[in-house]
Amino acid sequence: MQGSAQQESSTGHYTIAIQPIVNAQLQHVADELLYRGDVTANSAHVFDDVQATARACAVAIYEIGLDKLCGQRQLFINASGDWLLNPDLISLPADQIVIEVLEDTQVNEPLLAALRRLKALGYTLALDDFEPNAANRPLLNIADIIKFDISTGIPIALIKRLDQDGYTLLAERVETYEQFEQCKALGFSLFQGYFYQRPQVQVTTTQRHSTSRANQMQLLAQLYSDKVRLPALSTLIARDPYLLNAVFKRANSAGKAAQRPAYKLLDCIHIIGLKELRTLVSIVMLAGNNPASKVNLINGLTRAFACEALAEQRGLDEEEGFIAGLFSHMPVILGVNLEAMLQELPLSQAVSQALTQRIGALGKLLTDVEACEQGDVNPSVPAGLILQAAADARSLMDVHIS
Structure with missing residues (x-):
């Protein structure tokens, strides 16, 4: 995830790539999560390690979803010292996430204490591009996996010693099958590099x-x-x-x-x-x-509040009314296709049918609210419903939109 300190654009077009990690039998057992400033980038341009990790995690976990991205495989994420020291950031699924400590992380007692807490929570810890020295040697007491960038050389004596000590060794930047066989003979059990597959950029449709x-x-x-x-x-x-x-x-x-x-x-x-x-x-x-556009947000929330109020009047589930109203406007707010959104989100059948076909009690409710938005008069809809909903939406949005 590391890269040059190059300022990227603020268009929100960042995404991720994942690169497979295989075992000695060439079985795909894990992936490394890599940040990309945009979908055309072949490498990361990181100007803020914490933000890059946050963006990569947001895309992987909250946009694509771990089950869709990597199934049951483990996912390696690069974590800087600042990330590791922030307890708010460490509540990712411990059974699936492997935390890589970056090679330039400053090792001190607060960092070691943070890593011990992570171990106690069940996380697997890896040392990225590890080169032993007096400063980082305490990390060996905590680490599970040690990664070596073999493009910079293979320290055979160190690798054999760590293998004998029971560490899992991962060889990265393995370019050829011959290098794979060489590393396997030395005691490596995990492998990553172009010999197997280049990083695969993951494209998402969500506008952030x-x-x-x-x-x-x-x-x-x-x-x-x-x-x-x-x-x-x-x-x-x-x-x-x-x-x-x-x-x-x-x-x-x-x-x-x-x-x-x-x-x-x-x-x-x-x-x-x-x-x-x-x-x-x-x-x-x-x-x-x-x-987001303040206008789009207010319009979406206005419809949501109107649907919620009308649902209460008609004896329907108020929250389902709110969700139907808001999600009917979500393609405009998020810039996504309605069908694609519904494939990603398991909304109730009543809400889904209301959104796609305008059928059922919720579908009729949504149709009536949309008609009122266009100025139609409907005796089954209270006068002033849209005006009150718009007032509620503006009240909700009265914090300053940056």
Whole structure:
């Protein structure tokens, strides 16, 4: 993930690449997560290690989803010292994430304490491009996997000693099958490089619109409150379409092992849990997503509030009304195709049918609200519904949009 300190554009076109890691039998057992400033980049241009890791994790976990990206395989992520020392960022799935300590990380007691905590939580730790010296030798007491960049030479004596000590050794930048055989004979059991496959860029369709930092800071404040109020959390999450999408996707991922799909925002929050929700919000904040169009957000929330109010009047589920209204406008807010969005998000059948076919009680409700938005008069819809919903939406958005 390291690269030159080159300032990238702020267009939000960043993505990830993954490179396979194979075992001695050439079985694909893991992947390394690599940050890319845009889909055409062949390498990373990192100007901020923490933001690069945050963006890579956001794409992998909250946009694509680990189950879709790498299935049950482990995923190696590069983590700088600043990332490791921030407890808000470490609530990723410990059974699947391997944390790579970058070679230029300053080793001190706070860092070692942080790594010990990660080990206690069940994370696997790898040392990236390891070259032993007096400063980083304490890392050997914590590490599980040690990576060697064989393009810079193969320290045979060190490798044999570490192999005898029981470390898992990973050879990276393996370019040829002959190098693979050589490393295998030396005791390496994991291999990564062009001999097997080049990094594969992952393209996502999500446009990374997000509300202001002020909204996200309010959300963090609520998450760390002595008395966390779930309705307030739901309101703040609903204000941020990128975050809302991430919460639904993460709660319904295979990794959360939910017995049944979660269709409601409060259910999603319960499934994810406050600890991981703090990580999710922190990662989205650090990823630096661009603020959404205020007009699109207000329009989407206006429809959502109108559908919620009309659902209450008609004896329907109010939150399903809100979700149907907001997600009907989500393709405009996020810049995604409705069908693609529905493939990614397991919305209830009633909401899905309302969105795609405008059928059922929710479909009729959504049709009536959309007609009112165009100025139609409907005796079954309270006068002033849209005006009140618009006022509620503007009130919700009264934090400053950056």
